[in-house]
Amino acid sequence: MGFYLVFKKTLKDMLGIKRNLAFIFLGLLIPFLSLSSMWYSWTSYDYSQTPSEITQVAADSYVVLWYMWGAGILLAITVSASAAGFISKEITDGTLMLVAAKPINRWQIIAGKLVALLLNVMLLLIINHLLTVLLLRVAVGMYANTTNVLLKLTPYLLLYAFICSIFFAAVTVVFSTLMKSRVKIM
DSSP states (O other), X not given: OHHHHHHHHHHHHHOOHHHHHHHHHHHHHHHHHHHHHHHHHHTSTTOOOOHHHHHHHHHHHHHHHIIIIIIIIIHHHHHHHHHTTTTHHHHHHTOXXXXXXXXXXXXXXXXXXXXXXXXXXXXXXXXXXXXXXXXXXXXXXXOHHHHHHHHHTHHHHHHHHHHHHHHHHHHHHHHHHHOSOHHHHO
């Protein structure tokens, strides 16, 4: 019961519209701009490749962008910023002692916060991925075959992002227990 209460409160706190819209916008910006400019050069008359070769190049480029930007820089910043205050904020606000006095195990507090963070981040990454592929299909006229290939990559991209999220969250929570300043933790 304690795990669920911590999970529910943390998830509710993380579902802020401004924060999540900023994440989605930044998550769309770099891949869309990069791939749309590359798509026009790949499909120009000077570039003599078959549609299947263009699909392969587009998929390779998208995967690299996803690993470096979506599941790399953006994910690290977002997870670190979110998890930085998990324990240190509770200490500075004086609410950690109140929570610890409740019949909730300490592992339930940490696990509830981590699961809420991972769920929020994974939902945002799924939205980013699907919107990027949809925008590329609609805005630049990406081939249907290329769109299908990018959509079939979804489980693998999300698995990688999930593993990265666990790593970044775990490291940040450890720092959050050791330091009080969220700026230093970041």
